[in-house]
Amino acid sequence: RLPAFHLKPCLLAVALAGFALPAAAAQTITVGHTTSDSSHYSEGIDAFKATLEELSDGEFTVNEQSSGALGGERAMIEGLQIGTIDAVVTSTGPLGNFVPETYVLDLPFLFKDYDHARCVLDGEVGQDLLDKIGEHDLVGLAWTENGFRHMTNSQRDIETPEDAQGLKIRTMENEMHMAAFNEMGVHPTPMAFPELFTALQQGTVDGQENPISVILTGNLWEVQDRLSLTGHVYSPAIMLASPILWDGLSDEQKGWFMEAAQAGAEATRAMVSRLETEGVEELKAKGMTVVDDIDKSQFQAAVEPSYSVYTDEYGSEMLDRIRSSD
Numbered sequence: 001r002l003p004a005f006h007l008k009p010c011l012l013a014v015a016l017a018g019f020a021l022p023a024a025a026a027q028t029i030t031v032g033h034t035t036s037d038s039s040h041y042s043e044g045i046d047a048f049k050a051t052l053e054e055l056s057d058g059e060f061t062v063n064e065q066s067s068g069a070l071g072g073e074r075a076m077i078e079g080l081q082i083g084t085i086d087a088v089v090t091s092t093g094p095l096g097n098f099v100p101e102t103y104v105l106d107l108p109f110l111f112k113d114y115d116h117a118r119c120v121l122d123g124e125v126g127q128d129l130l131d132k133i134g135e136h137d138l139v140g141l142a143w144t145e146n147g148f149r150h151m152t153n154s155q156r157d158i159e160t161p162e163d164a165q166g167l168k169i170r171t172m173e174n175e176m177h178m179a180a181f182n183e184m185g186v187h188p189t190p191m192a193f194p195e196l197f198t199a200l201q202q203g204t205v206d207g208q209e210n211p212i213s214v215i216l217t218g219n220l221w222e223v224q225d226r227l228s229l230t231g232h233v234y235s236p237a238i239m240l241a242s243p244i245l246w247d248g249l250s251d252e253q254k255g256w257f258m259e260a261a262q263a264g265a266e267a268t269r270a271m272v273s274r275l276e277t278e279g280v281e282e283l284k285a286k287g288m289t290v291v292d293d294i295d296k297s298q299f300q301a302a303v304e305p306s307y308s309v310y311t312d313e314y315g316s317e318m319l320d321r322i323r324s325s326d
């Protein structure tokens, strides 16, 4: 007798099916983001894909959906919660609407420089916030990076906060950012990123603020001619997964996703660092006027009162932890 006949009928069926079927097709993981195919997020998703495919030996593959093809960041986060999207790379801009504890990360002039921000996000504060995210039908795979945000506009050179007064500036859908710009005397206009280019082109808003990579690779220089290196707020990014995807994975598979997300974050951060200097030169070459000798203390003083929007609600414990991690 063949050994297979000793198996129980159900196991026999599995054993026979194993011979009859070709290797299972790779499971495709769809990852959405709002920036372009040449952006820092896209660079990170390339590394995520390569790492995940390698670790899983082809069990998973990745389908990148760039340029807001799956909607703005807020809409995509909702998609994760209901399982219509597998994973997203997003700024923390709209995340506070879902996980209020993350608002602290978007306070202006909180992080001193890239090293400070990356160290906090990779340390205990970052881990505590990932845990909080996990309580809201979302899975935080890894902190990645958008970058320090700088102001652009089509009206005048911004050298001091007074120069920005009265301008209509698109902001992310983030209460902390809006409060800060209100204090500066600008008119903040919250809008999802995929609507921004047209709004600038049509003059619905005078300006916007984003990291160099977004201004450069999102072609915002085509519709904005003035850039001020205000660096007024660090903009973290995060790779999030849907709990519906996550709950179907084994512990080993979850480990692959976490490691791949970390590889993605490293690639993204490397590109952000490179563009912080090279990208400014490219933007100059493309015709933007760049104000690079900003007295940041003036901007910091102007937005300082907006901190109470955060501290009145959440206290200052997280702020102290972040500041003392420097």
Ligand code: EAX
Pocket: 034, 035, 073, 090, 091, 093, 146, 172, 192, 193, 209, 210, 211, 214, 235
């Ligand atoms: O996350 O909405 C924004 O301005 C973001 O910086 C951008 O989409 C990348």
